[in-house]
Amino acid sequence: MKGYKACGAGNDIQEARRPIVVKDKESNVGIISCCEAQFGVARQNSGGVAEFGPWIYQSIRDLRLRVDAVIVSCHAANEDSPWPSPYIRELYKSFIDAGASVVHGHHSHVPQGYESYCDGIIFYGMGNYAVDPDKWRSYYNGLWSFSADVDFSTIPVSWQPLTFEIHEQSGTGTIVIEESNYEEQEHHRRYLNECNYPFDNHDLFNSLWHEIALRIYYHHGADYMRFYTPNKKGLNLHIRNGLSLLKRAMINGIASPSNLSQYDYLLWYHMIACESHRQMLSTALGILSGEIKDLRTKETQRLADEMMPWSINVKINIT
Secondary structure: OOOOOOOOEEOOHHHHHOOEEEEEOOEEEEEEEEEOOOOOEOEOOEOEEOEOOOHHHHHHHHHHOOOOEEEEEEEOOOOOOOOOOHHHHHHHHHHHHOOOOEEEEEOOOOEOOEEEEOOEEEEOOEEOOOOOHHHHOOOOOOOEEEEEEEEOOOOOOEEEEEEEEEEEOOOOOOEEEEEOOHHHHHHHHHHHHHHHHHHHOHHHHHHHHHHHHHHHHHHHHHHHHOOOOOOOOOOEEEEOOOHHHHHHHHHOOOOOHHHOOHHHHHHHHHHHHOHHHHHHHHHHHHHHHOOOOOOOOHHHHHHHHHHOHHHOOOEEEEO
16 A cells, blocks of 8 residues: 555565554654564564564664654553563563653553553553454454554653444445544543553552453363363362473373374464464463462452453362
8 A cells, every 4th residue: 555654574584573653743753563473473584474572672772762742552461361471561661661652562452551651651452453353252352442643742752542333334344443432531541541450569469460360271272272172161170280281181192193183283283383372381380280370369260250240150269
């Protein structure tokens, strides 16, 4: 498309990592786009998307020499989680420390929270923006998105929140994205406040991550890794040692090479190469094995039940 600028993908790794500069009112804004390792990552001699890594810090420093502000747009999160992992939160803060003014996170498919940090702002997840409503209607909070009107002329940057609803125009098949009405905005405001609430309490946030990791693990993570097949209906698991799952899988031949397809390997790659998925798996297995102390509380259960209703039937008791 003529005059259209894009970044974060290219014919090789150098082109994929190349930032762009755009004019915003009176400010020149540099944009770096990247993602966790997933399908289609750019390599030295092949095209794809830009995987995040240490290169981002040098790119931020170089950009700051010729622009007024830097945005880092990063595709990273566990799907359907209203909160980021501690790793992603620390990573995004490090981008601000390196000189970015805004970190724009996405991938969770539901809106996540936001927080001011130093002179910048971090949006952990903006939700879906332009998707087919039929495919996302059954997903809790999958049909609205969070946006922001940012003013880069101030230090720290100032901004105003905006939220949008996604729906299909009756009888036309046309997807419509429009600003939320007052009632919708009130619902979105309450939701985002619940997303932001744990950020002010270090212990609560880390405990909530344990709740999230275990619920995602038992909802689909263990299934995808073929560790076992859970009974999702009224699931109540009492596990003494999560490592025994792996041992049983190998003894029974569940994970033997002869039983695996290319799809299995591709799914495993996606679960292990993607940092958010790997953090979820390692945290859940660490808790189940006793290597990591289980920090969940009644408050983390309440928050997860309220904000992740699809996971309510996943109750895990550990001794």
